[in-house]
Amino acid sequence: xxxxxxxxxxxxxxxxxxxxxxxxxxxxxxxxxxxxxxxxxxxxxxxxxxxxxxxxxxxxxxxxxxxxxxxxxxxxxxxxxxxxxxxxxxxxxxxxxxxxxxxxxxxxxxxxxxxxxxxxxxxxxxxxxxxxxxxxxxxxxxxxxxxxxxxxxxxxxxxxxxxxxxxxxxxxxxxxxxxxxxxxxxxxxxxxxxxxxxxxxxxxxxxxxxxxxxxxxxxxxxxxxxxxxxxxxxxxxxxxxxxxx
Amino acid sequence: xxxxxxxxxxxxxxxxxxxxxxxxxxxxxxxxxxxxxxxxxxxxxxxxxxxxxxxxxxxxxxxxxxxxxxxxxxxxxxxxxxxxxxxxxxxxxxxxxxxxxxxxxxxxxxxxxxxxxxxxxxxxxxxxxxxxxxxxxxxxxxxxxxxxxxxxxxxxxxxxxxxxxxxxxxxxxxxxxxxxxxxxxxxxxxxxxxxxxxxxxxxxxxxxxxxxxxxxxxxxxxxxxxxxxxxxxxxxxxxxxxxxxxxxxxxxxxxxxxxxxxxxxxxxxxxxxxxxxxxxxxxxxxxxxxxxxxxxxxxxxxxxxxxxxxxxxxxxxxxxxxxxxxxxxxxxxxxxxxxxxxxxxxxxxxxxxxxxxxxxxxxxxxxxxxxxxxxxxxxxxxxxxxxxxxxxxxxxxxxxxxxxxxxxxxxxxxxxxxxxxxxxxxxxxxxxxxxxxxxxxx
Numbered sequence: 001x002x003x004x005x006x007x008x009x010x011x012x013x014x015x016x017x018x019x020x021x022x023x024x025x026x027x028x029x030x031x032x033x034x035x036x037x038x039x040x041x042x043x044x045x046x047x048x049x050x051x052x053x054x055x056x057x058x059x060x061x062x063x064x065x066x067x068x069x070x071x072x073x074x075x076x077x078x079x080x081x082x083x084x085x086x087x088x089x090x091x092x093x094x095x096x097x098x099x100x101x102x103x104x105x106x107x108x109x110x111x112x113x114x115x116x117x118x119x120x121x122x123x124x125x126x127x128x129x130x131x132x133x134x135x136x137x138x139x140x141x142x143x144x145x146x147x148x149x150x151x152x153x154x155x156x157x158x159x160x161x162x163x164x165x166x167x168x169x170x171x172x173x174x175x176x177x178x179x180x181x182x183x184x185x186x187x188x189x190x191x192x193x194x195x196x197x198x199x200x201x202x203x204x205x206x207x208x209x210x211x212x213x214x215x216x217x218x219x220x221x222x223x224x225x226x227x228x229x230x231x232x233x234x235x236x237x238x239x240x241x242x243x244x245x
Numbered sequence: 246x247x248x249x250x251x252x253x254x255x256x257x258x259x260x261x262x263x264x265x266x267x268x269x270x271x272x273x274x275x276x277x278x279x280x281x282x283x284x285x286x287x288x289x290x291x292x293x294x295x296x297x298x299x300x301x302x303x304x305x306x307x308x309x310x311x312x313x314x315x316x317x318x319x320x321x322x323x324x325x326x327x328x329x330x331x332x333x334x335x336x337x338x339x340x341x342x343x344x345x346x347x348x349x350x351x352x353x354x355x356x357x358x359x360x361x362x363x364x365x366x367x368x369x370x371x372x373x374x375x376x377x378x379x380x381x382x383x384x385x386x387x388x389x390x391x392x393x394x395x396x397x398x399x400x401x402x403x404x405x406x407x408x409x410x411x412x413x414x415x416x417x418x419x420x421x422x423x424x425x426x427x428x429x430x431x432x433x434x435x436x437x438x439x440x441x442x443x444x445x446x447x448x449x450x451x452x453x454x455x456x457x458x459x460x461x462x463x464x465x466x467x468x469x470x471x472x473x474x475x476x477x478x479x480x481x482x483x484x485x486x487x488x489x490x491x492x493x494x495x496x497x498x499x500x501x502x503x504x505x506x507x508x509x510x511x512x513x514x515x516x517x518x519x520x521x522x523x524x525x526x527x528x529x530x531x532x533x534x535x536x537x538x539x540x541x542x543x544x545x546x547x548x549x550x551x552x553x554x555x556x557x558x559x560x561x562x563x564x565x566x567x568x569x570x571x572x573x574x575x576x577x578x579x580x581x582x583x584x585x586x587x588x589x590x591x592x593x594x595x596x597x598x599x600x601x602x603x604x605x606x607x608x609x610x611x612x613x614x615x616x617x618x619x620x621x622x623x624x625x626x627x628x629x630x631x632x633x634x635x636x637x638x639x640x641x642x643x644x645x646x647x648x649x650x651x652x653x654x655x656x657x658x659x660x661x662x663x664x665x666x667x668x669x670x671x672x673x674x675x676x677x678x679x680x681x682x683x684x685x686x687x
């Protein structure tokens with residue numbers, strides 16, 4: 001459990017360091033080491049000695065190189081797929097979207113923000129870091145990864161999957177909809193919590209709120225409704241009862 | 246024998262409906278639905294004809310049936326509907342007539358014996374062949390349906406199809422109305438006319454298809470050229486601005502130099518506040534953002550994004566472009582990609598312009614396996630139902646604008662490696678297009 005800070009401006013590095021120490025003390029977040037450096041190679045050399053999930057605060061513009069921080073992050077990702085990467089930059093509102101995807105960065109912190117706001121962000125990041133280290137759980141996601149598509153949706157959000165044209169599926173989850181190439185049969189087989197309730201629908205049984213037998217409709221926790229076919233009513237009801245007891 | 250005839254009749258019904266679907270672009274009619282519909286209709290027709298004894302009802306009812314399907318679809322001018330229905334009815338019946346005659350003639354020439362079931366088998370064979378031909382040429386038929394409704398081909402098709410239709414009606418109506426001698430004459434003429442009309446119709450079809458293809462290509466090219474030109478103009482303007490800025494800058498340096506040499510702090514301060522400080526505004530000139538498009542090495546994509554970004558500027562949007570690395574190729578057919586991109590950008594700009602945030606963000610980049618295109622915009626209504634947006638005529642925009650996202654979906658439905666993720670978070674409407682690259686997986 002190491003905290004890394006990569007920052008070439010000594011003043012800002014000190015500031016961030018003291019902020020991190022302060023937050024950790026206040027939130028009672030434990031860490032083995034706090035490594036502050038201005039040189040990327042120094043940081044990269046320490047990667048192998050970290051145990052569990054480290055957190056990295058990386059400055060994006062290093063020594064005038066505009067994208068040095070991203071290169072470092074990519075190098076880190078090559079060795080450490082789990083570590084939490086936070087970019088520190090002078091213009092967070094201009095922070096490229098692509099960074100988040102290319103190295104799955106957690107978030108950005110703007111050096112120009114007022115100190116209180118920066119403190120709030122740092123606290124959030126460190127809390128996330130502490131949480132990840134306590135509950136080392138495998139991510140509980142609905143995952144499709146094949147030649148045609150890569151889809152990843154947490155089961156806590158996934159509501160239902162429906163067919164959407166030949167060989168096309170649409171997944172509804174929280175505030176998003178994902179359209180991808182696949183079949184309901186494959187999707188249903190991915191996890192035991194998924195249940196076929198209709199010719200063209202598969203529901204996440206954990207997100208069912210209620211069932212109205214008059215309309216043969218399932219109401220999900222989000223309020224959306226999913227039809228149940230006559231043929232599959234019995235199976236659905238059995239599953240709901242089974243989950244209740 | 247009756248089985249062959251029955252199969253032929255069912256196949257004919259299906260072919261007519263299929264042809265009509267392709268022509269009118271009624272994609273939502275699935276194959277099972279069509280099979281069911283045509284089965285029902287054929288049975289219905291068979292009953293009616295055998296009960297009443299009027300075989301000409303075949304042609305009339307088929308036309309009416311197809312027209313009704315067209316009305317069900319809606320959103321199509323009635324004259325187009327009539328043309329498509331005529332085309333499917335008359336065109337295919339003509340094709341069948343010619344096919345049957347040819348098959349019969351070929352069979353007579355062959356050394357095989359003629360049995361009582363031979364015509365039935367031939368009938369079924371011809372029906373299968375026609376259906377196969379329609380299936381093989383489905384894209385061409387659809388293209389014809391889309392572009393032949395404009396221009397001279399439209400009138401010509403009408404002129405050919407109406408007489409062809411009546412000739413066919415005449416051929417199939419031995420029972421009604423006319424005296425027998427007159428009928429015989431008319432039938433012979435109709436028969437010859439049907440043959441001639443069929444070949445002319447085929448010719449028209451081929452020519453108009455070619456023309457439609459060319460016109461479509463021209464249109465695309467022209468649009469690309471225009472967009473490219475607009476983009477180049479903008480770049481030239483940026484270049485001019487840059488040159489003039491550099492010129493100003495050198496002047497400023499000289500003035501400062503003067504002040505420094507004379508150790509005149511007042512002069513330096515004056516120059517700074519009046520001349521240097523304002524240039525920081527100029528440096529933030531948003532048009533410089535367009536230069537970021539230089540990382541896109543696909544000219545069509547570059548010009549589309551360029552044009553859309555400029556239009557966003559005109560509507561006072563704050564645009565953020567993030568293309569960190571060179572983009573060499575697009576992981577799906579380019580024409581389709583450009584269409585999808587155009588719709589997504591148009592929607593984003595329109596919505597952002599209406600919103601308070603006035604934000605537009607565009608990102609395009611590759612990771613190892615996936616190409617990402619991300620378009621975000623600020624929006625008015627947090628609670629817009631993301632699921633609903635893709636329905637055909639639903640749009641949160643003004644009337645008649647709902648077609649955009651639906652056509653995006655239709656294109657992406659054909660693109661197996663495409664995933665579209667639509668989210669709404671923190672007042673930002675977020676469209677993420679993920680294109681999976683072909684990789685050599687073990």
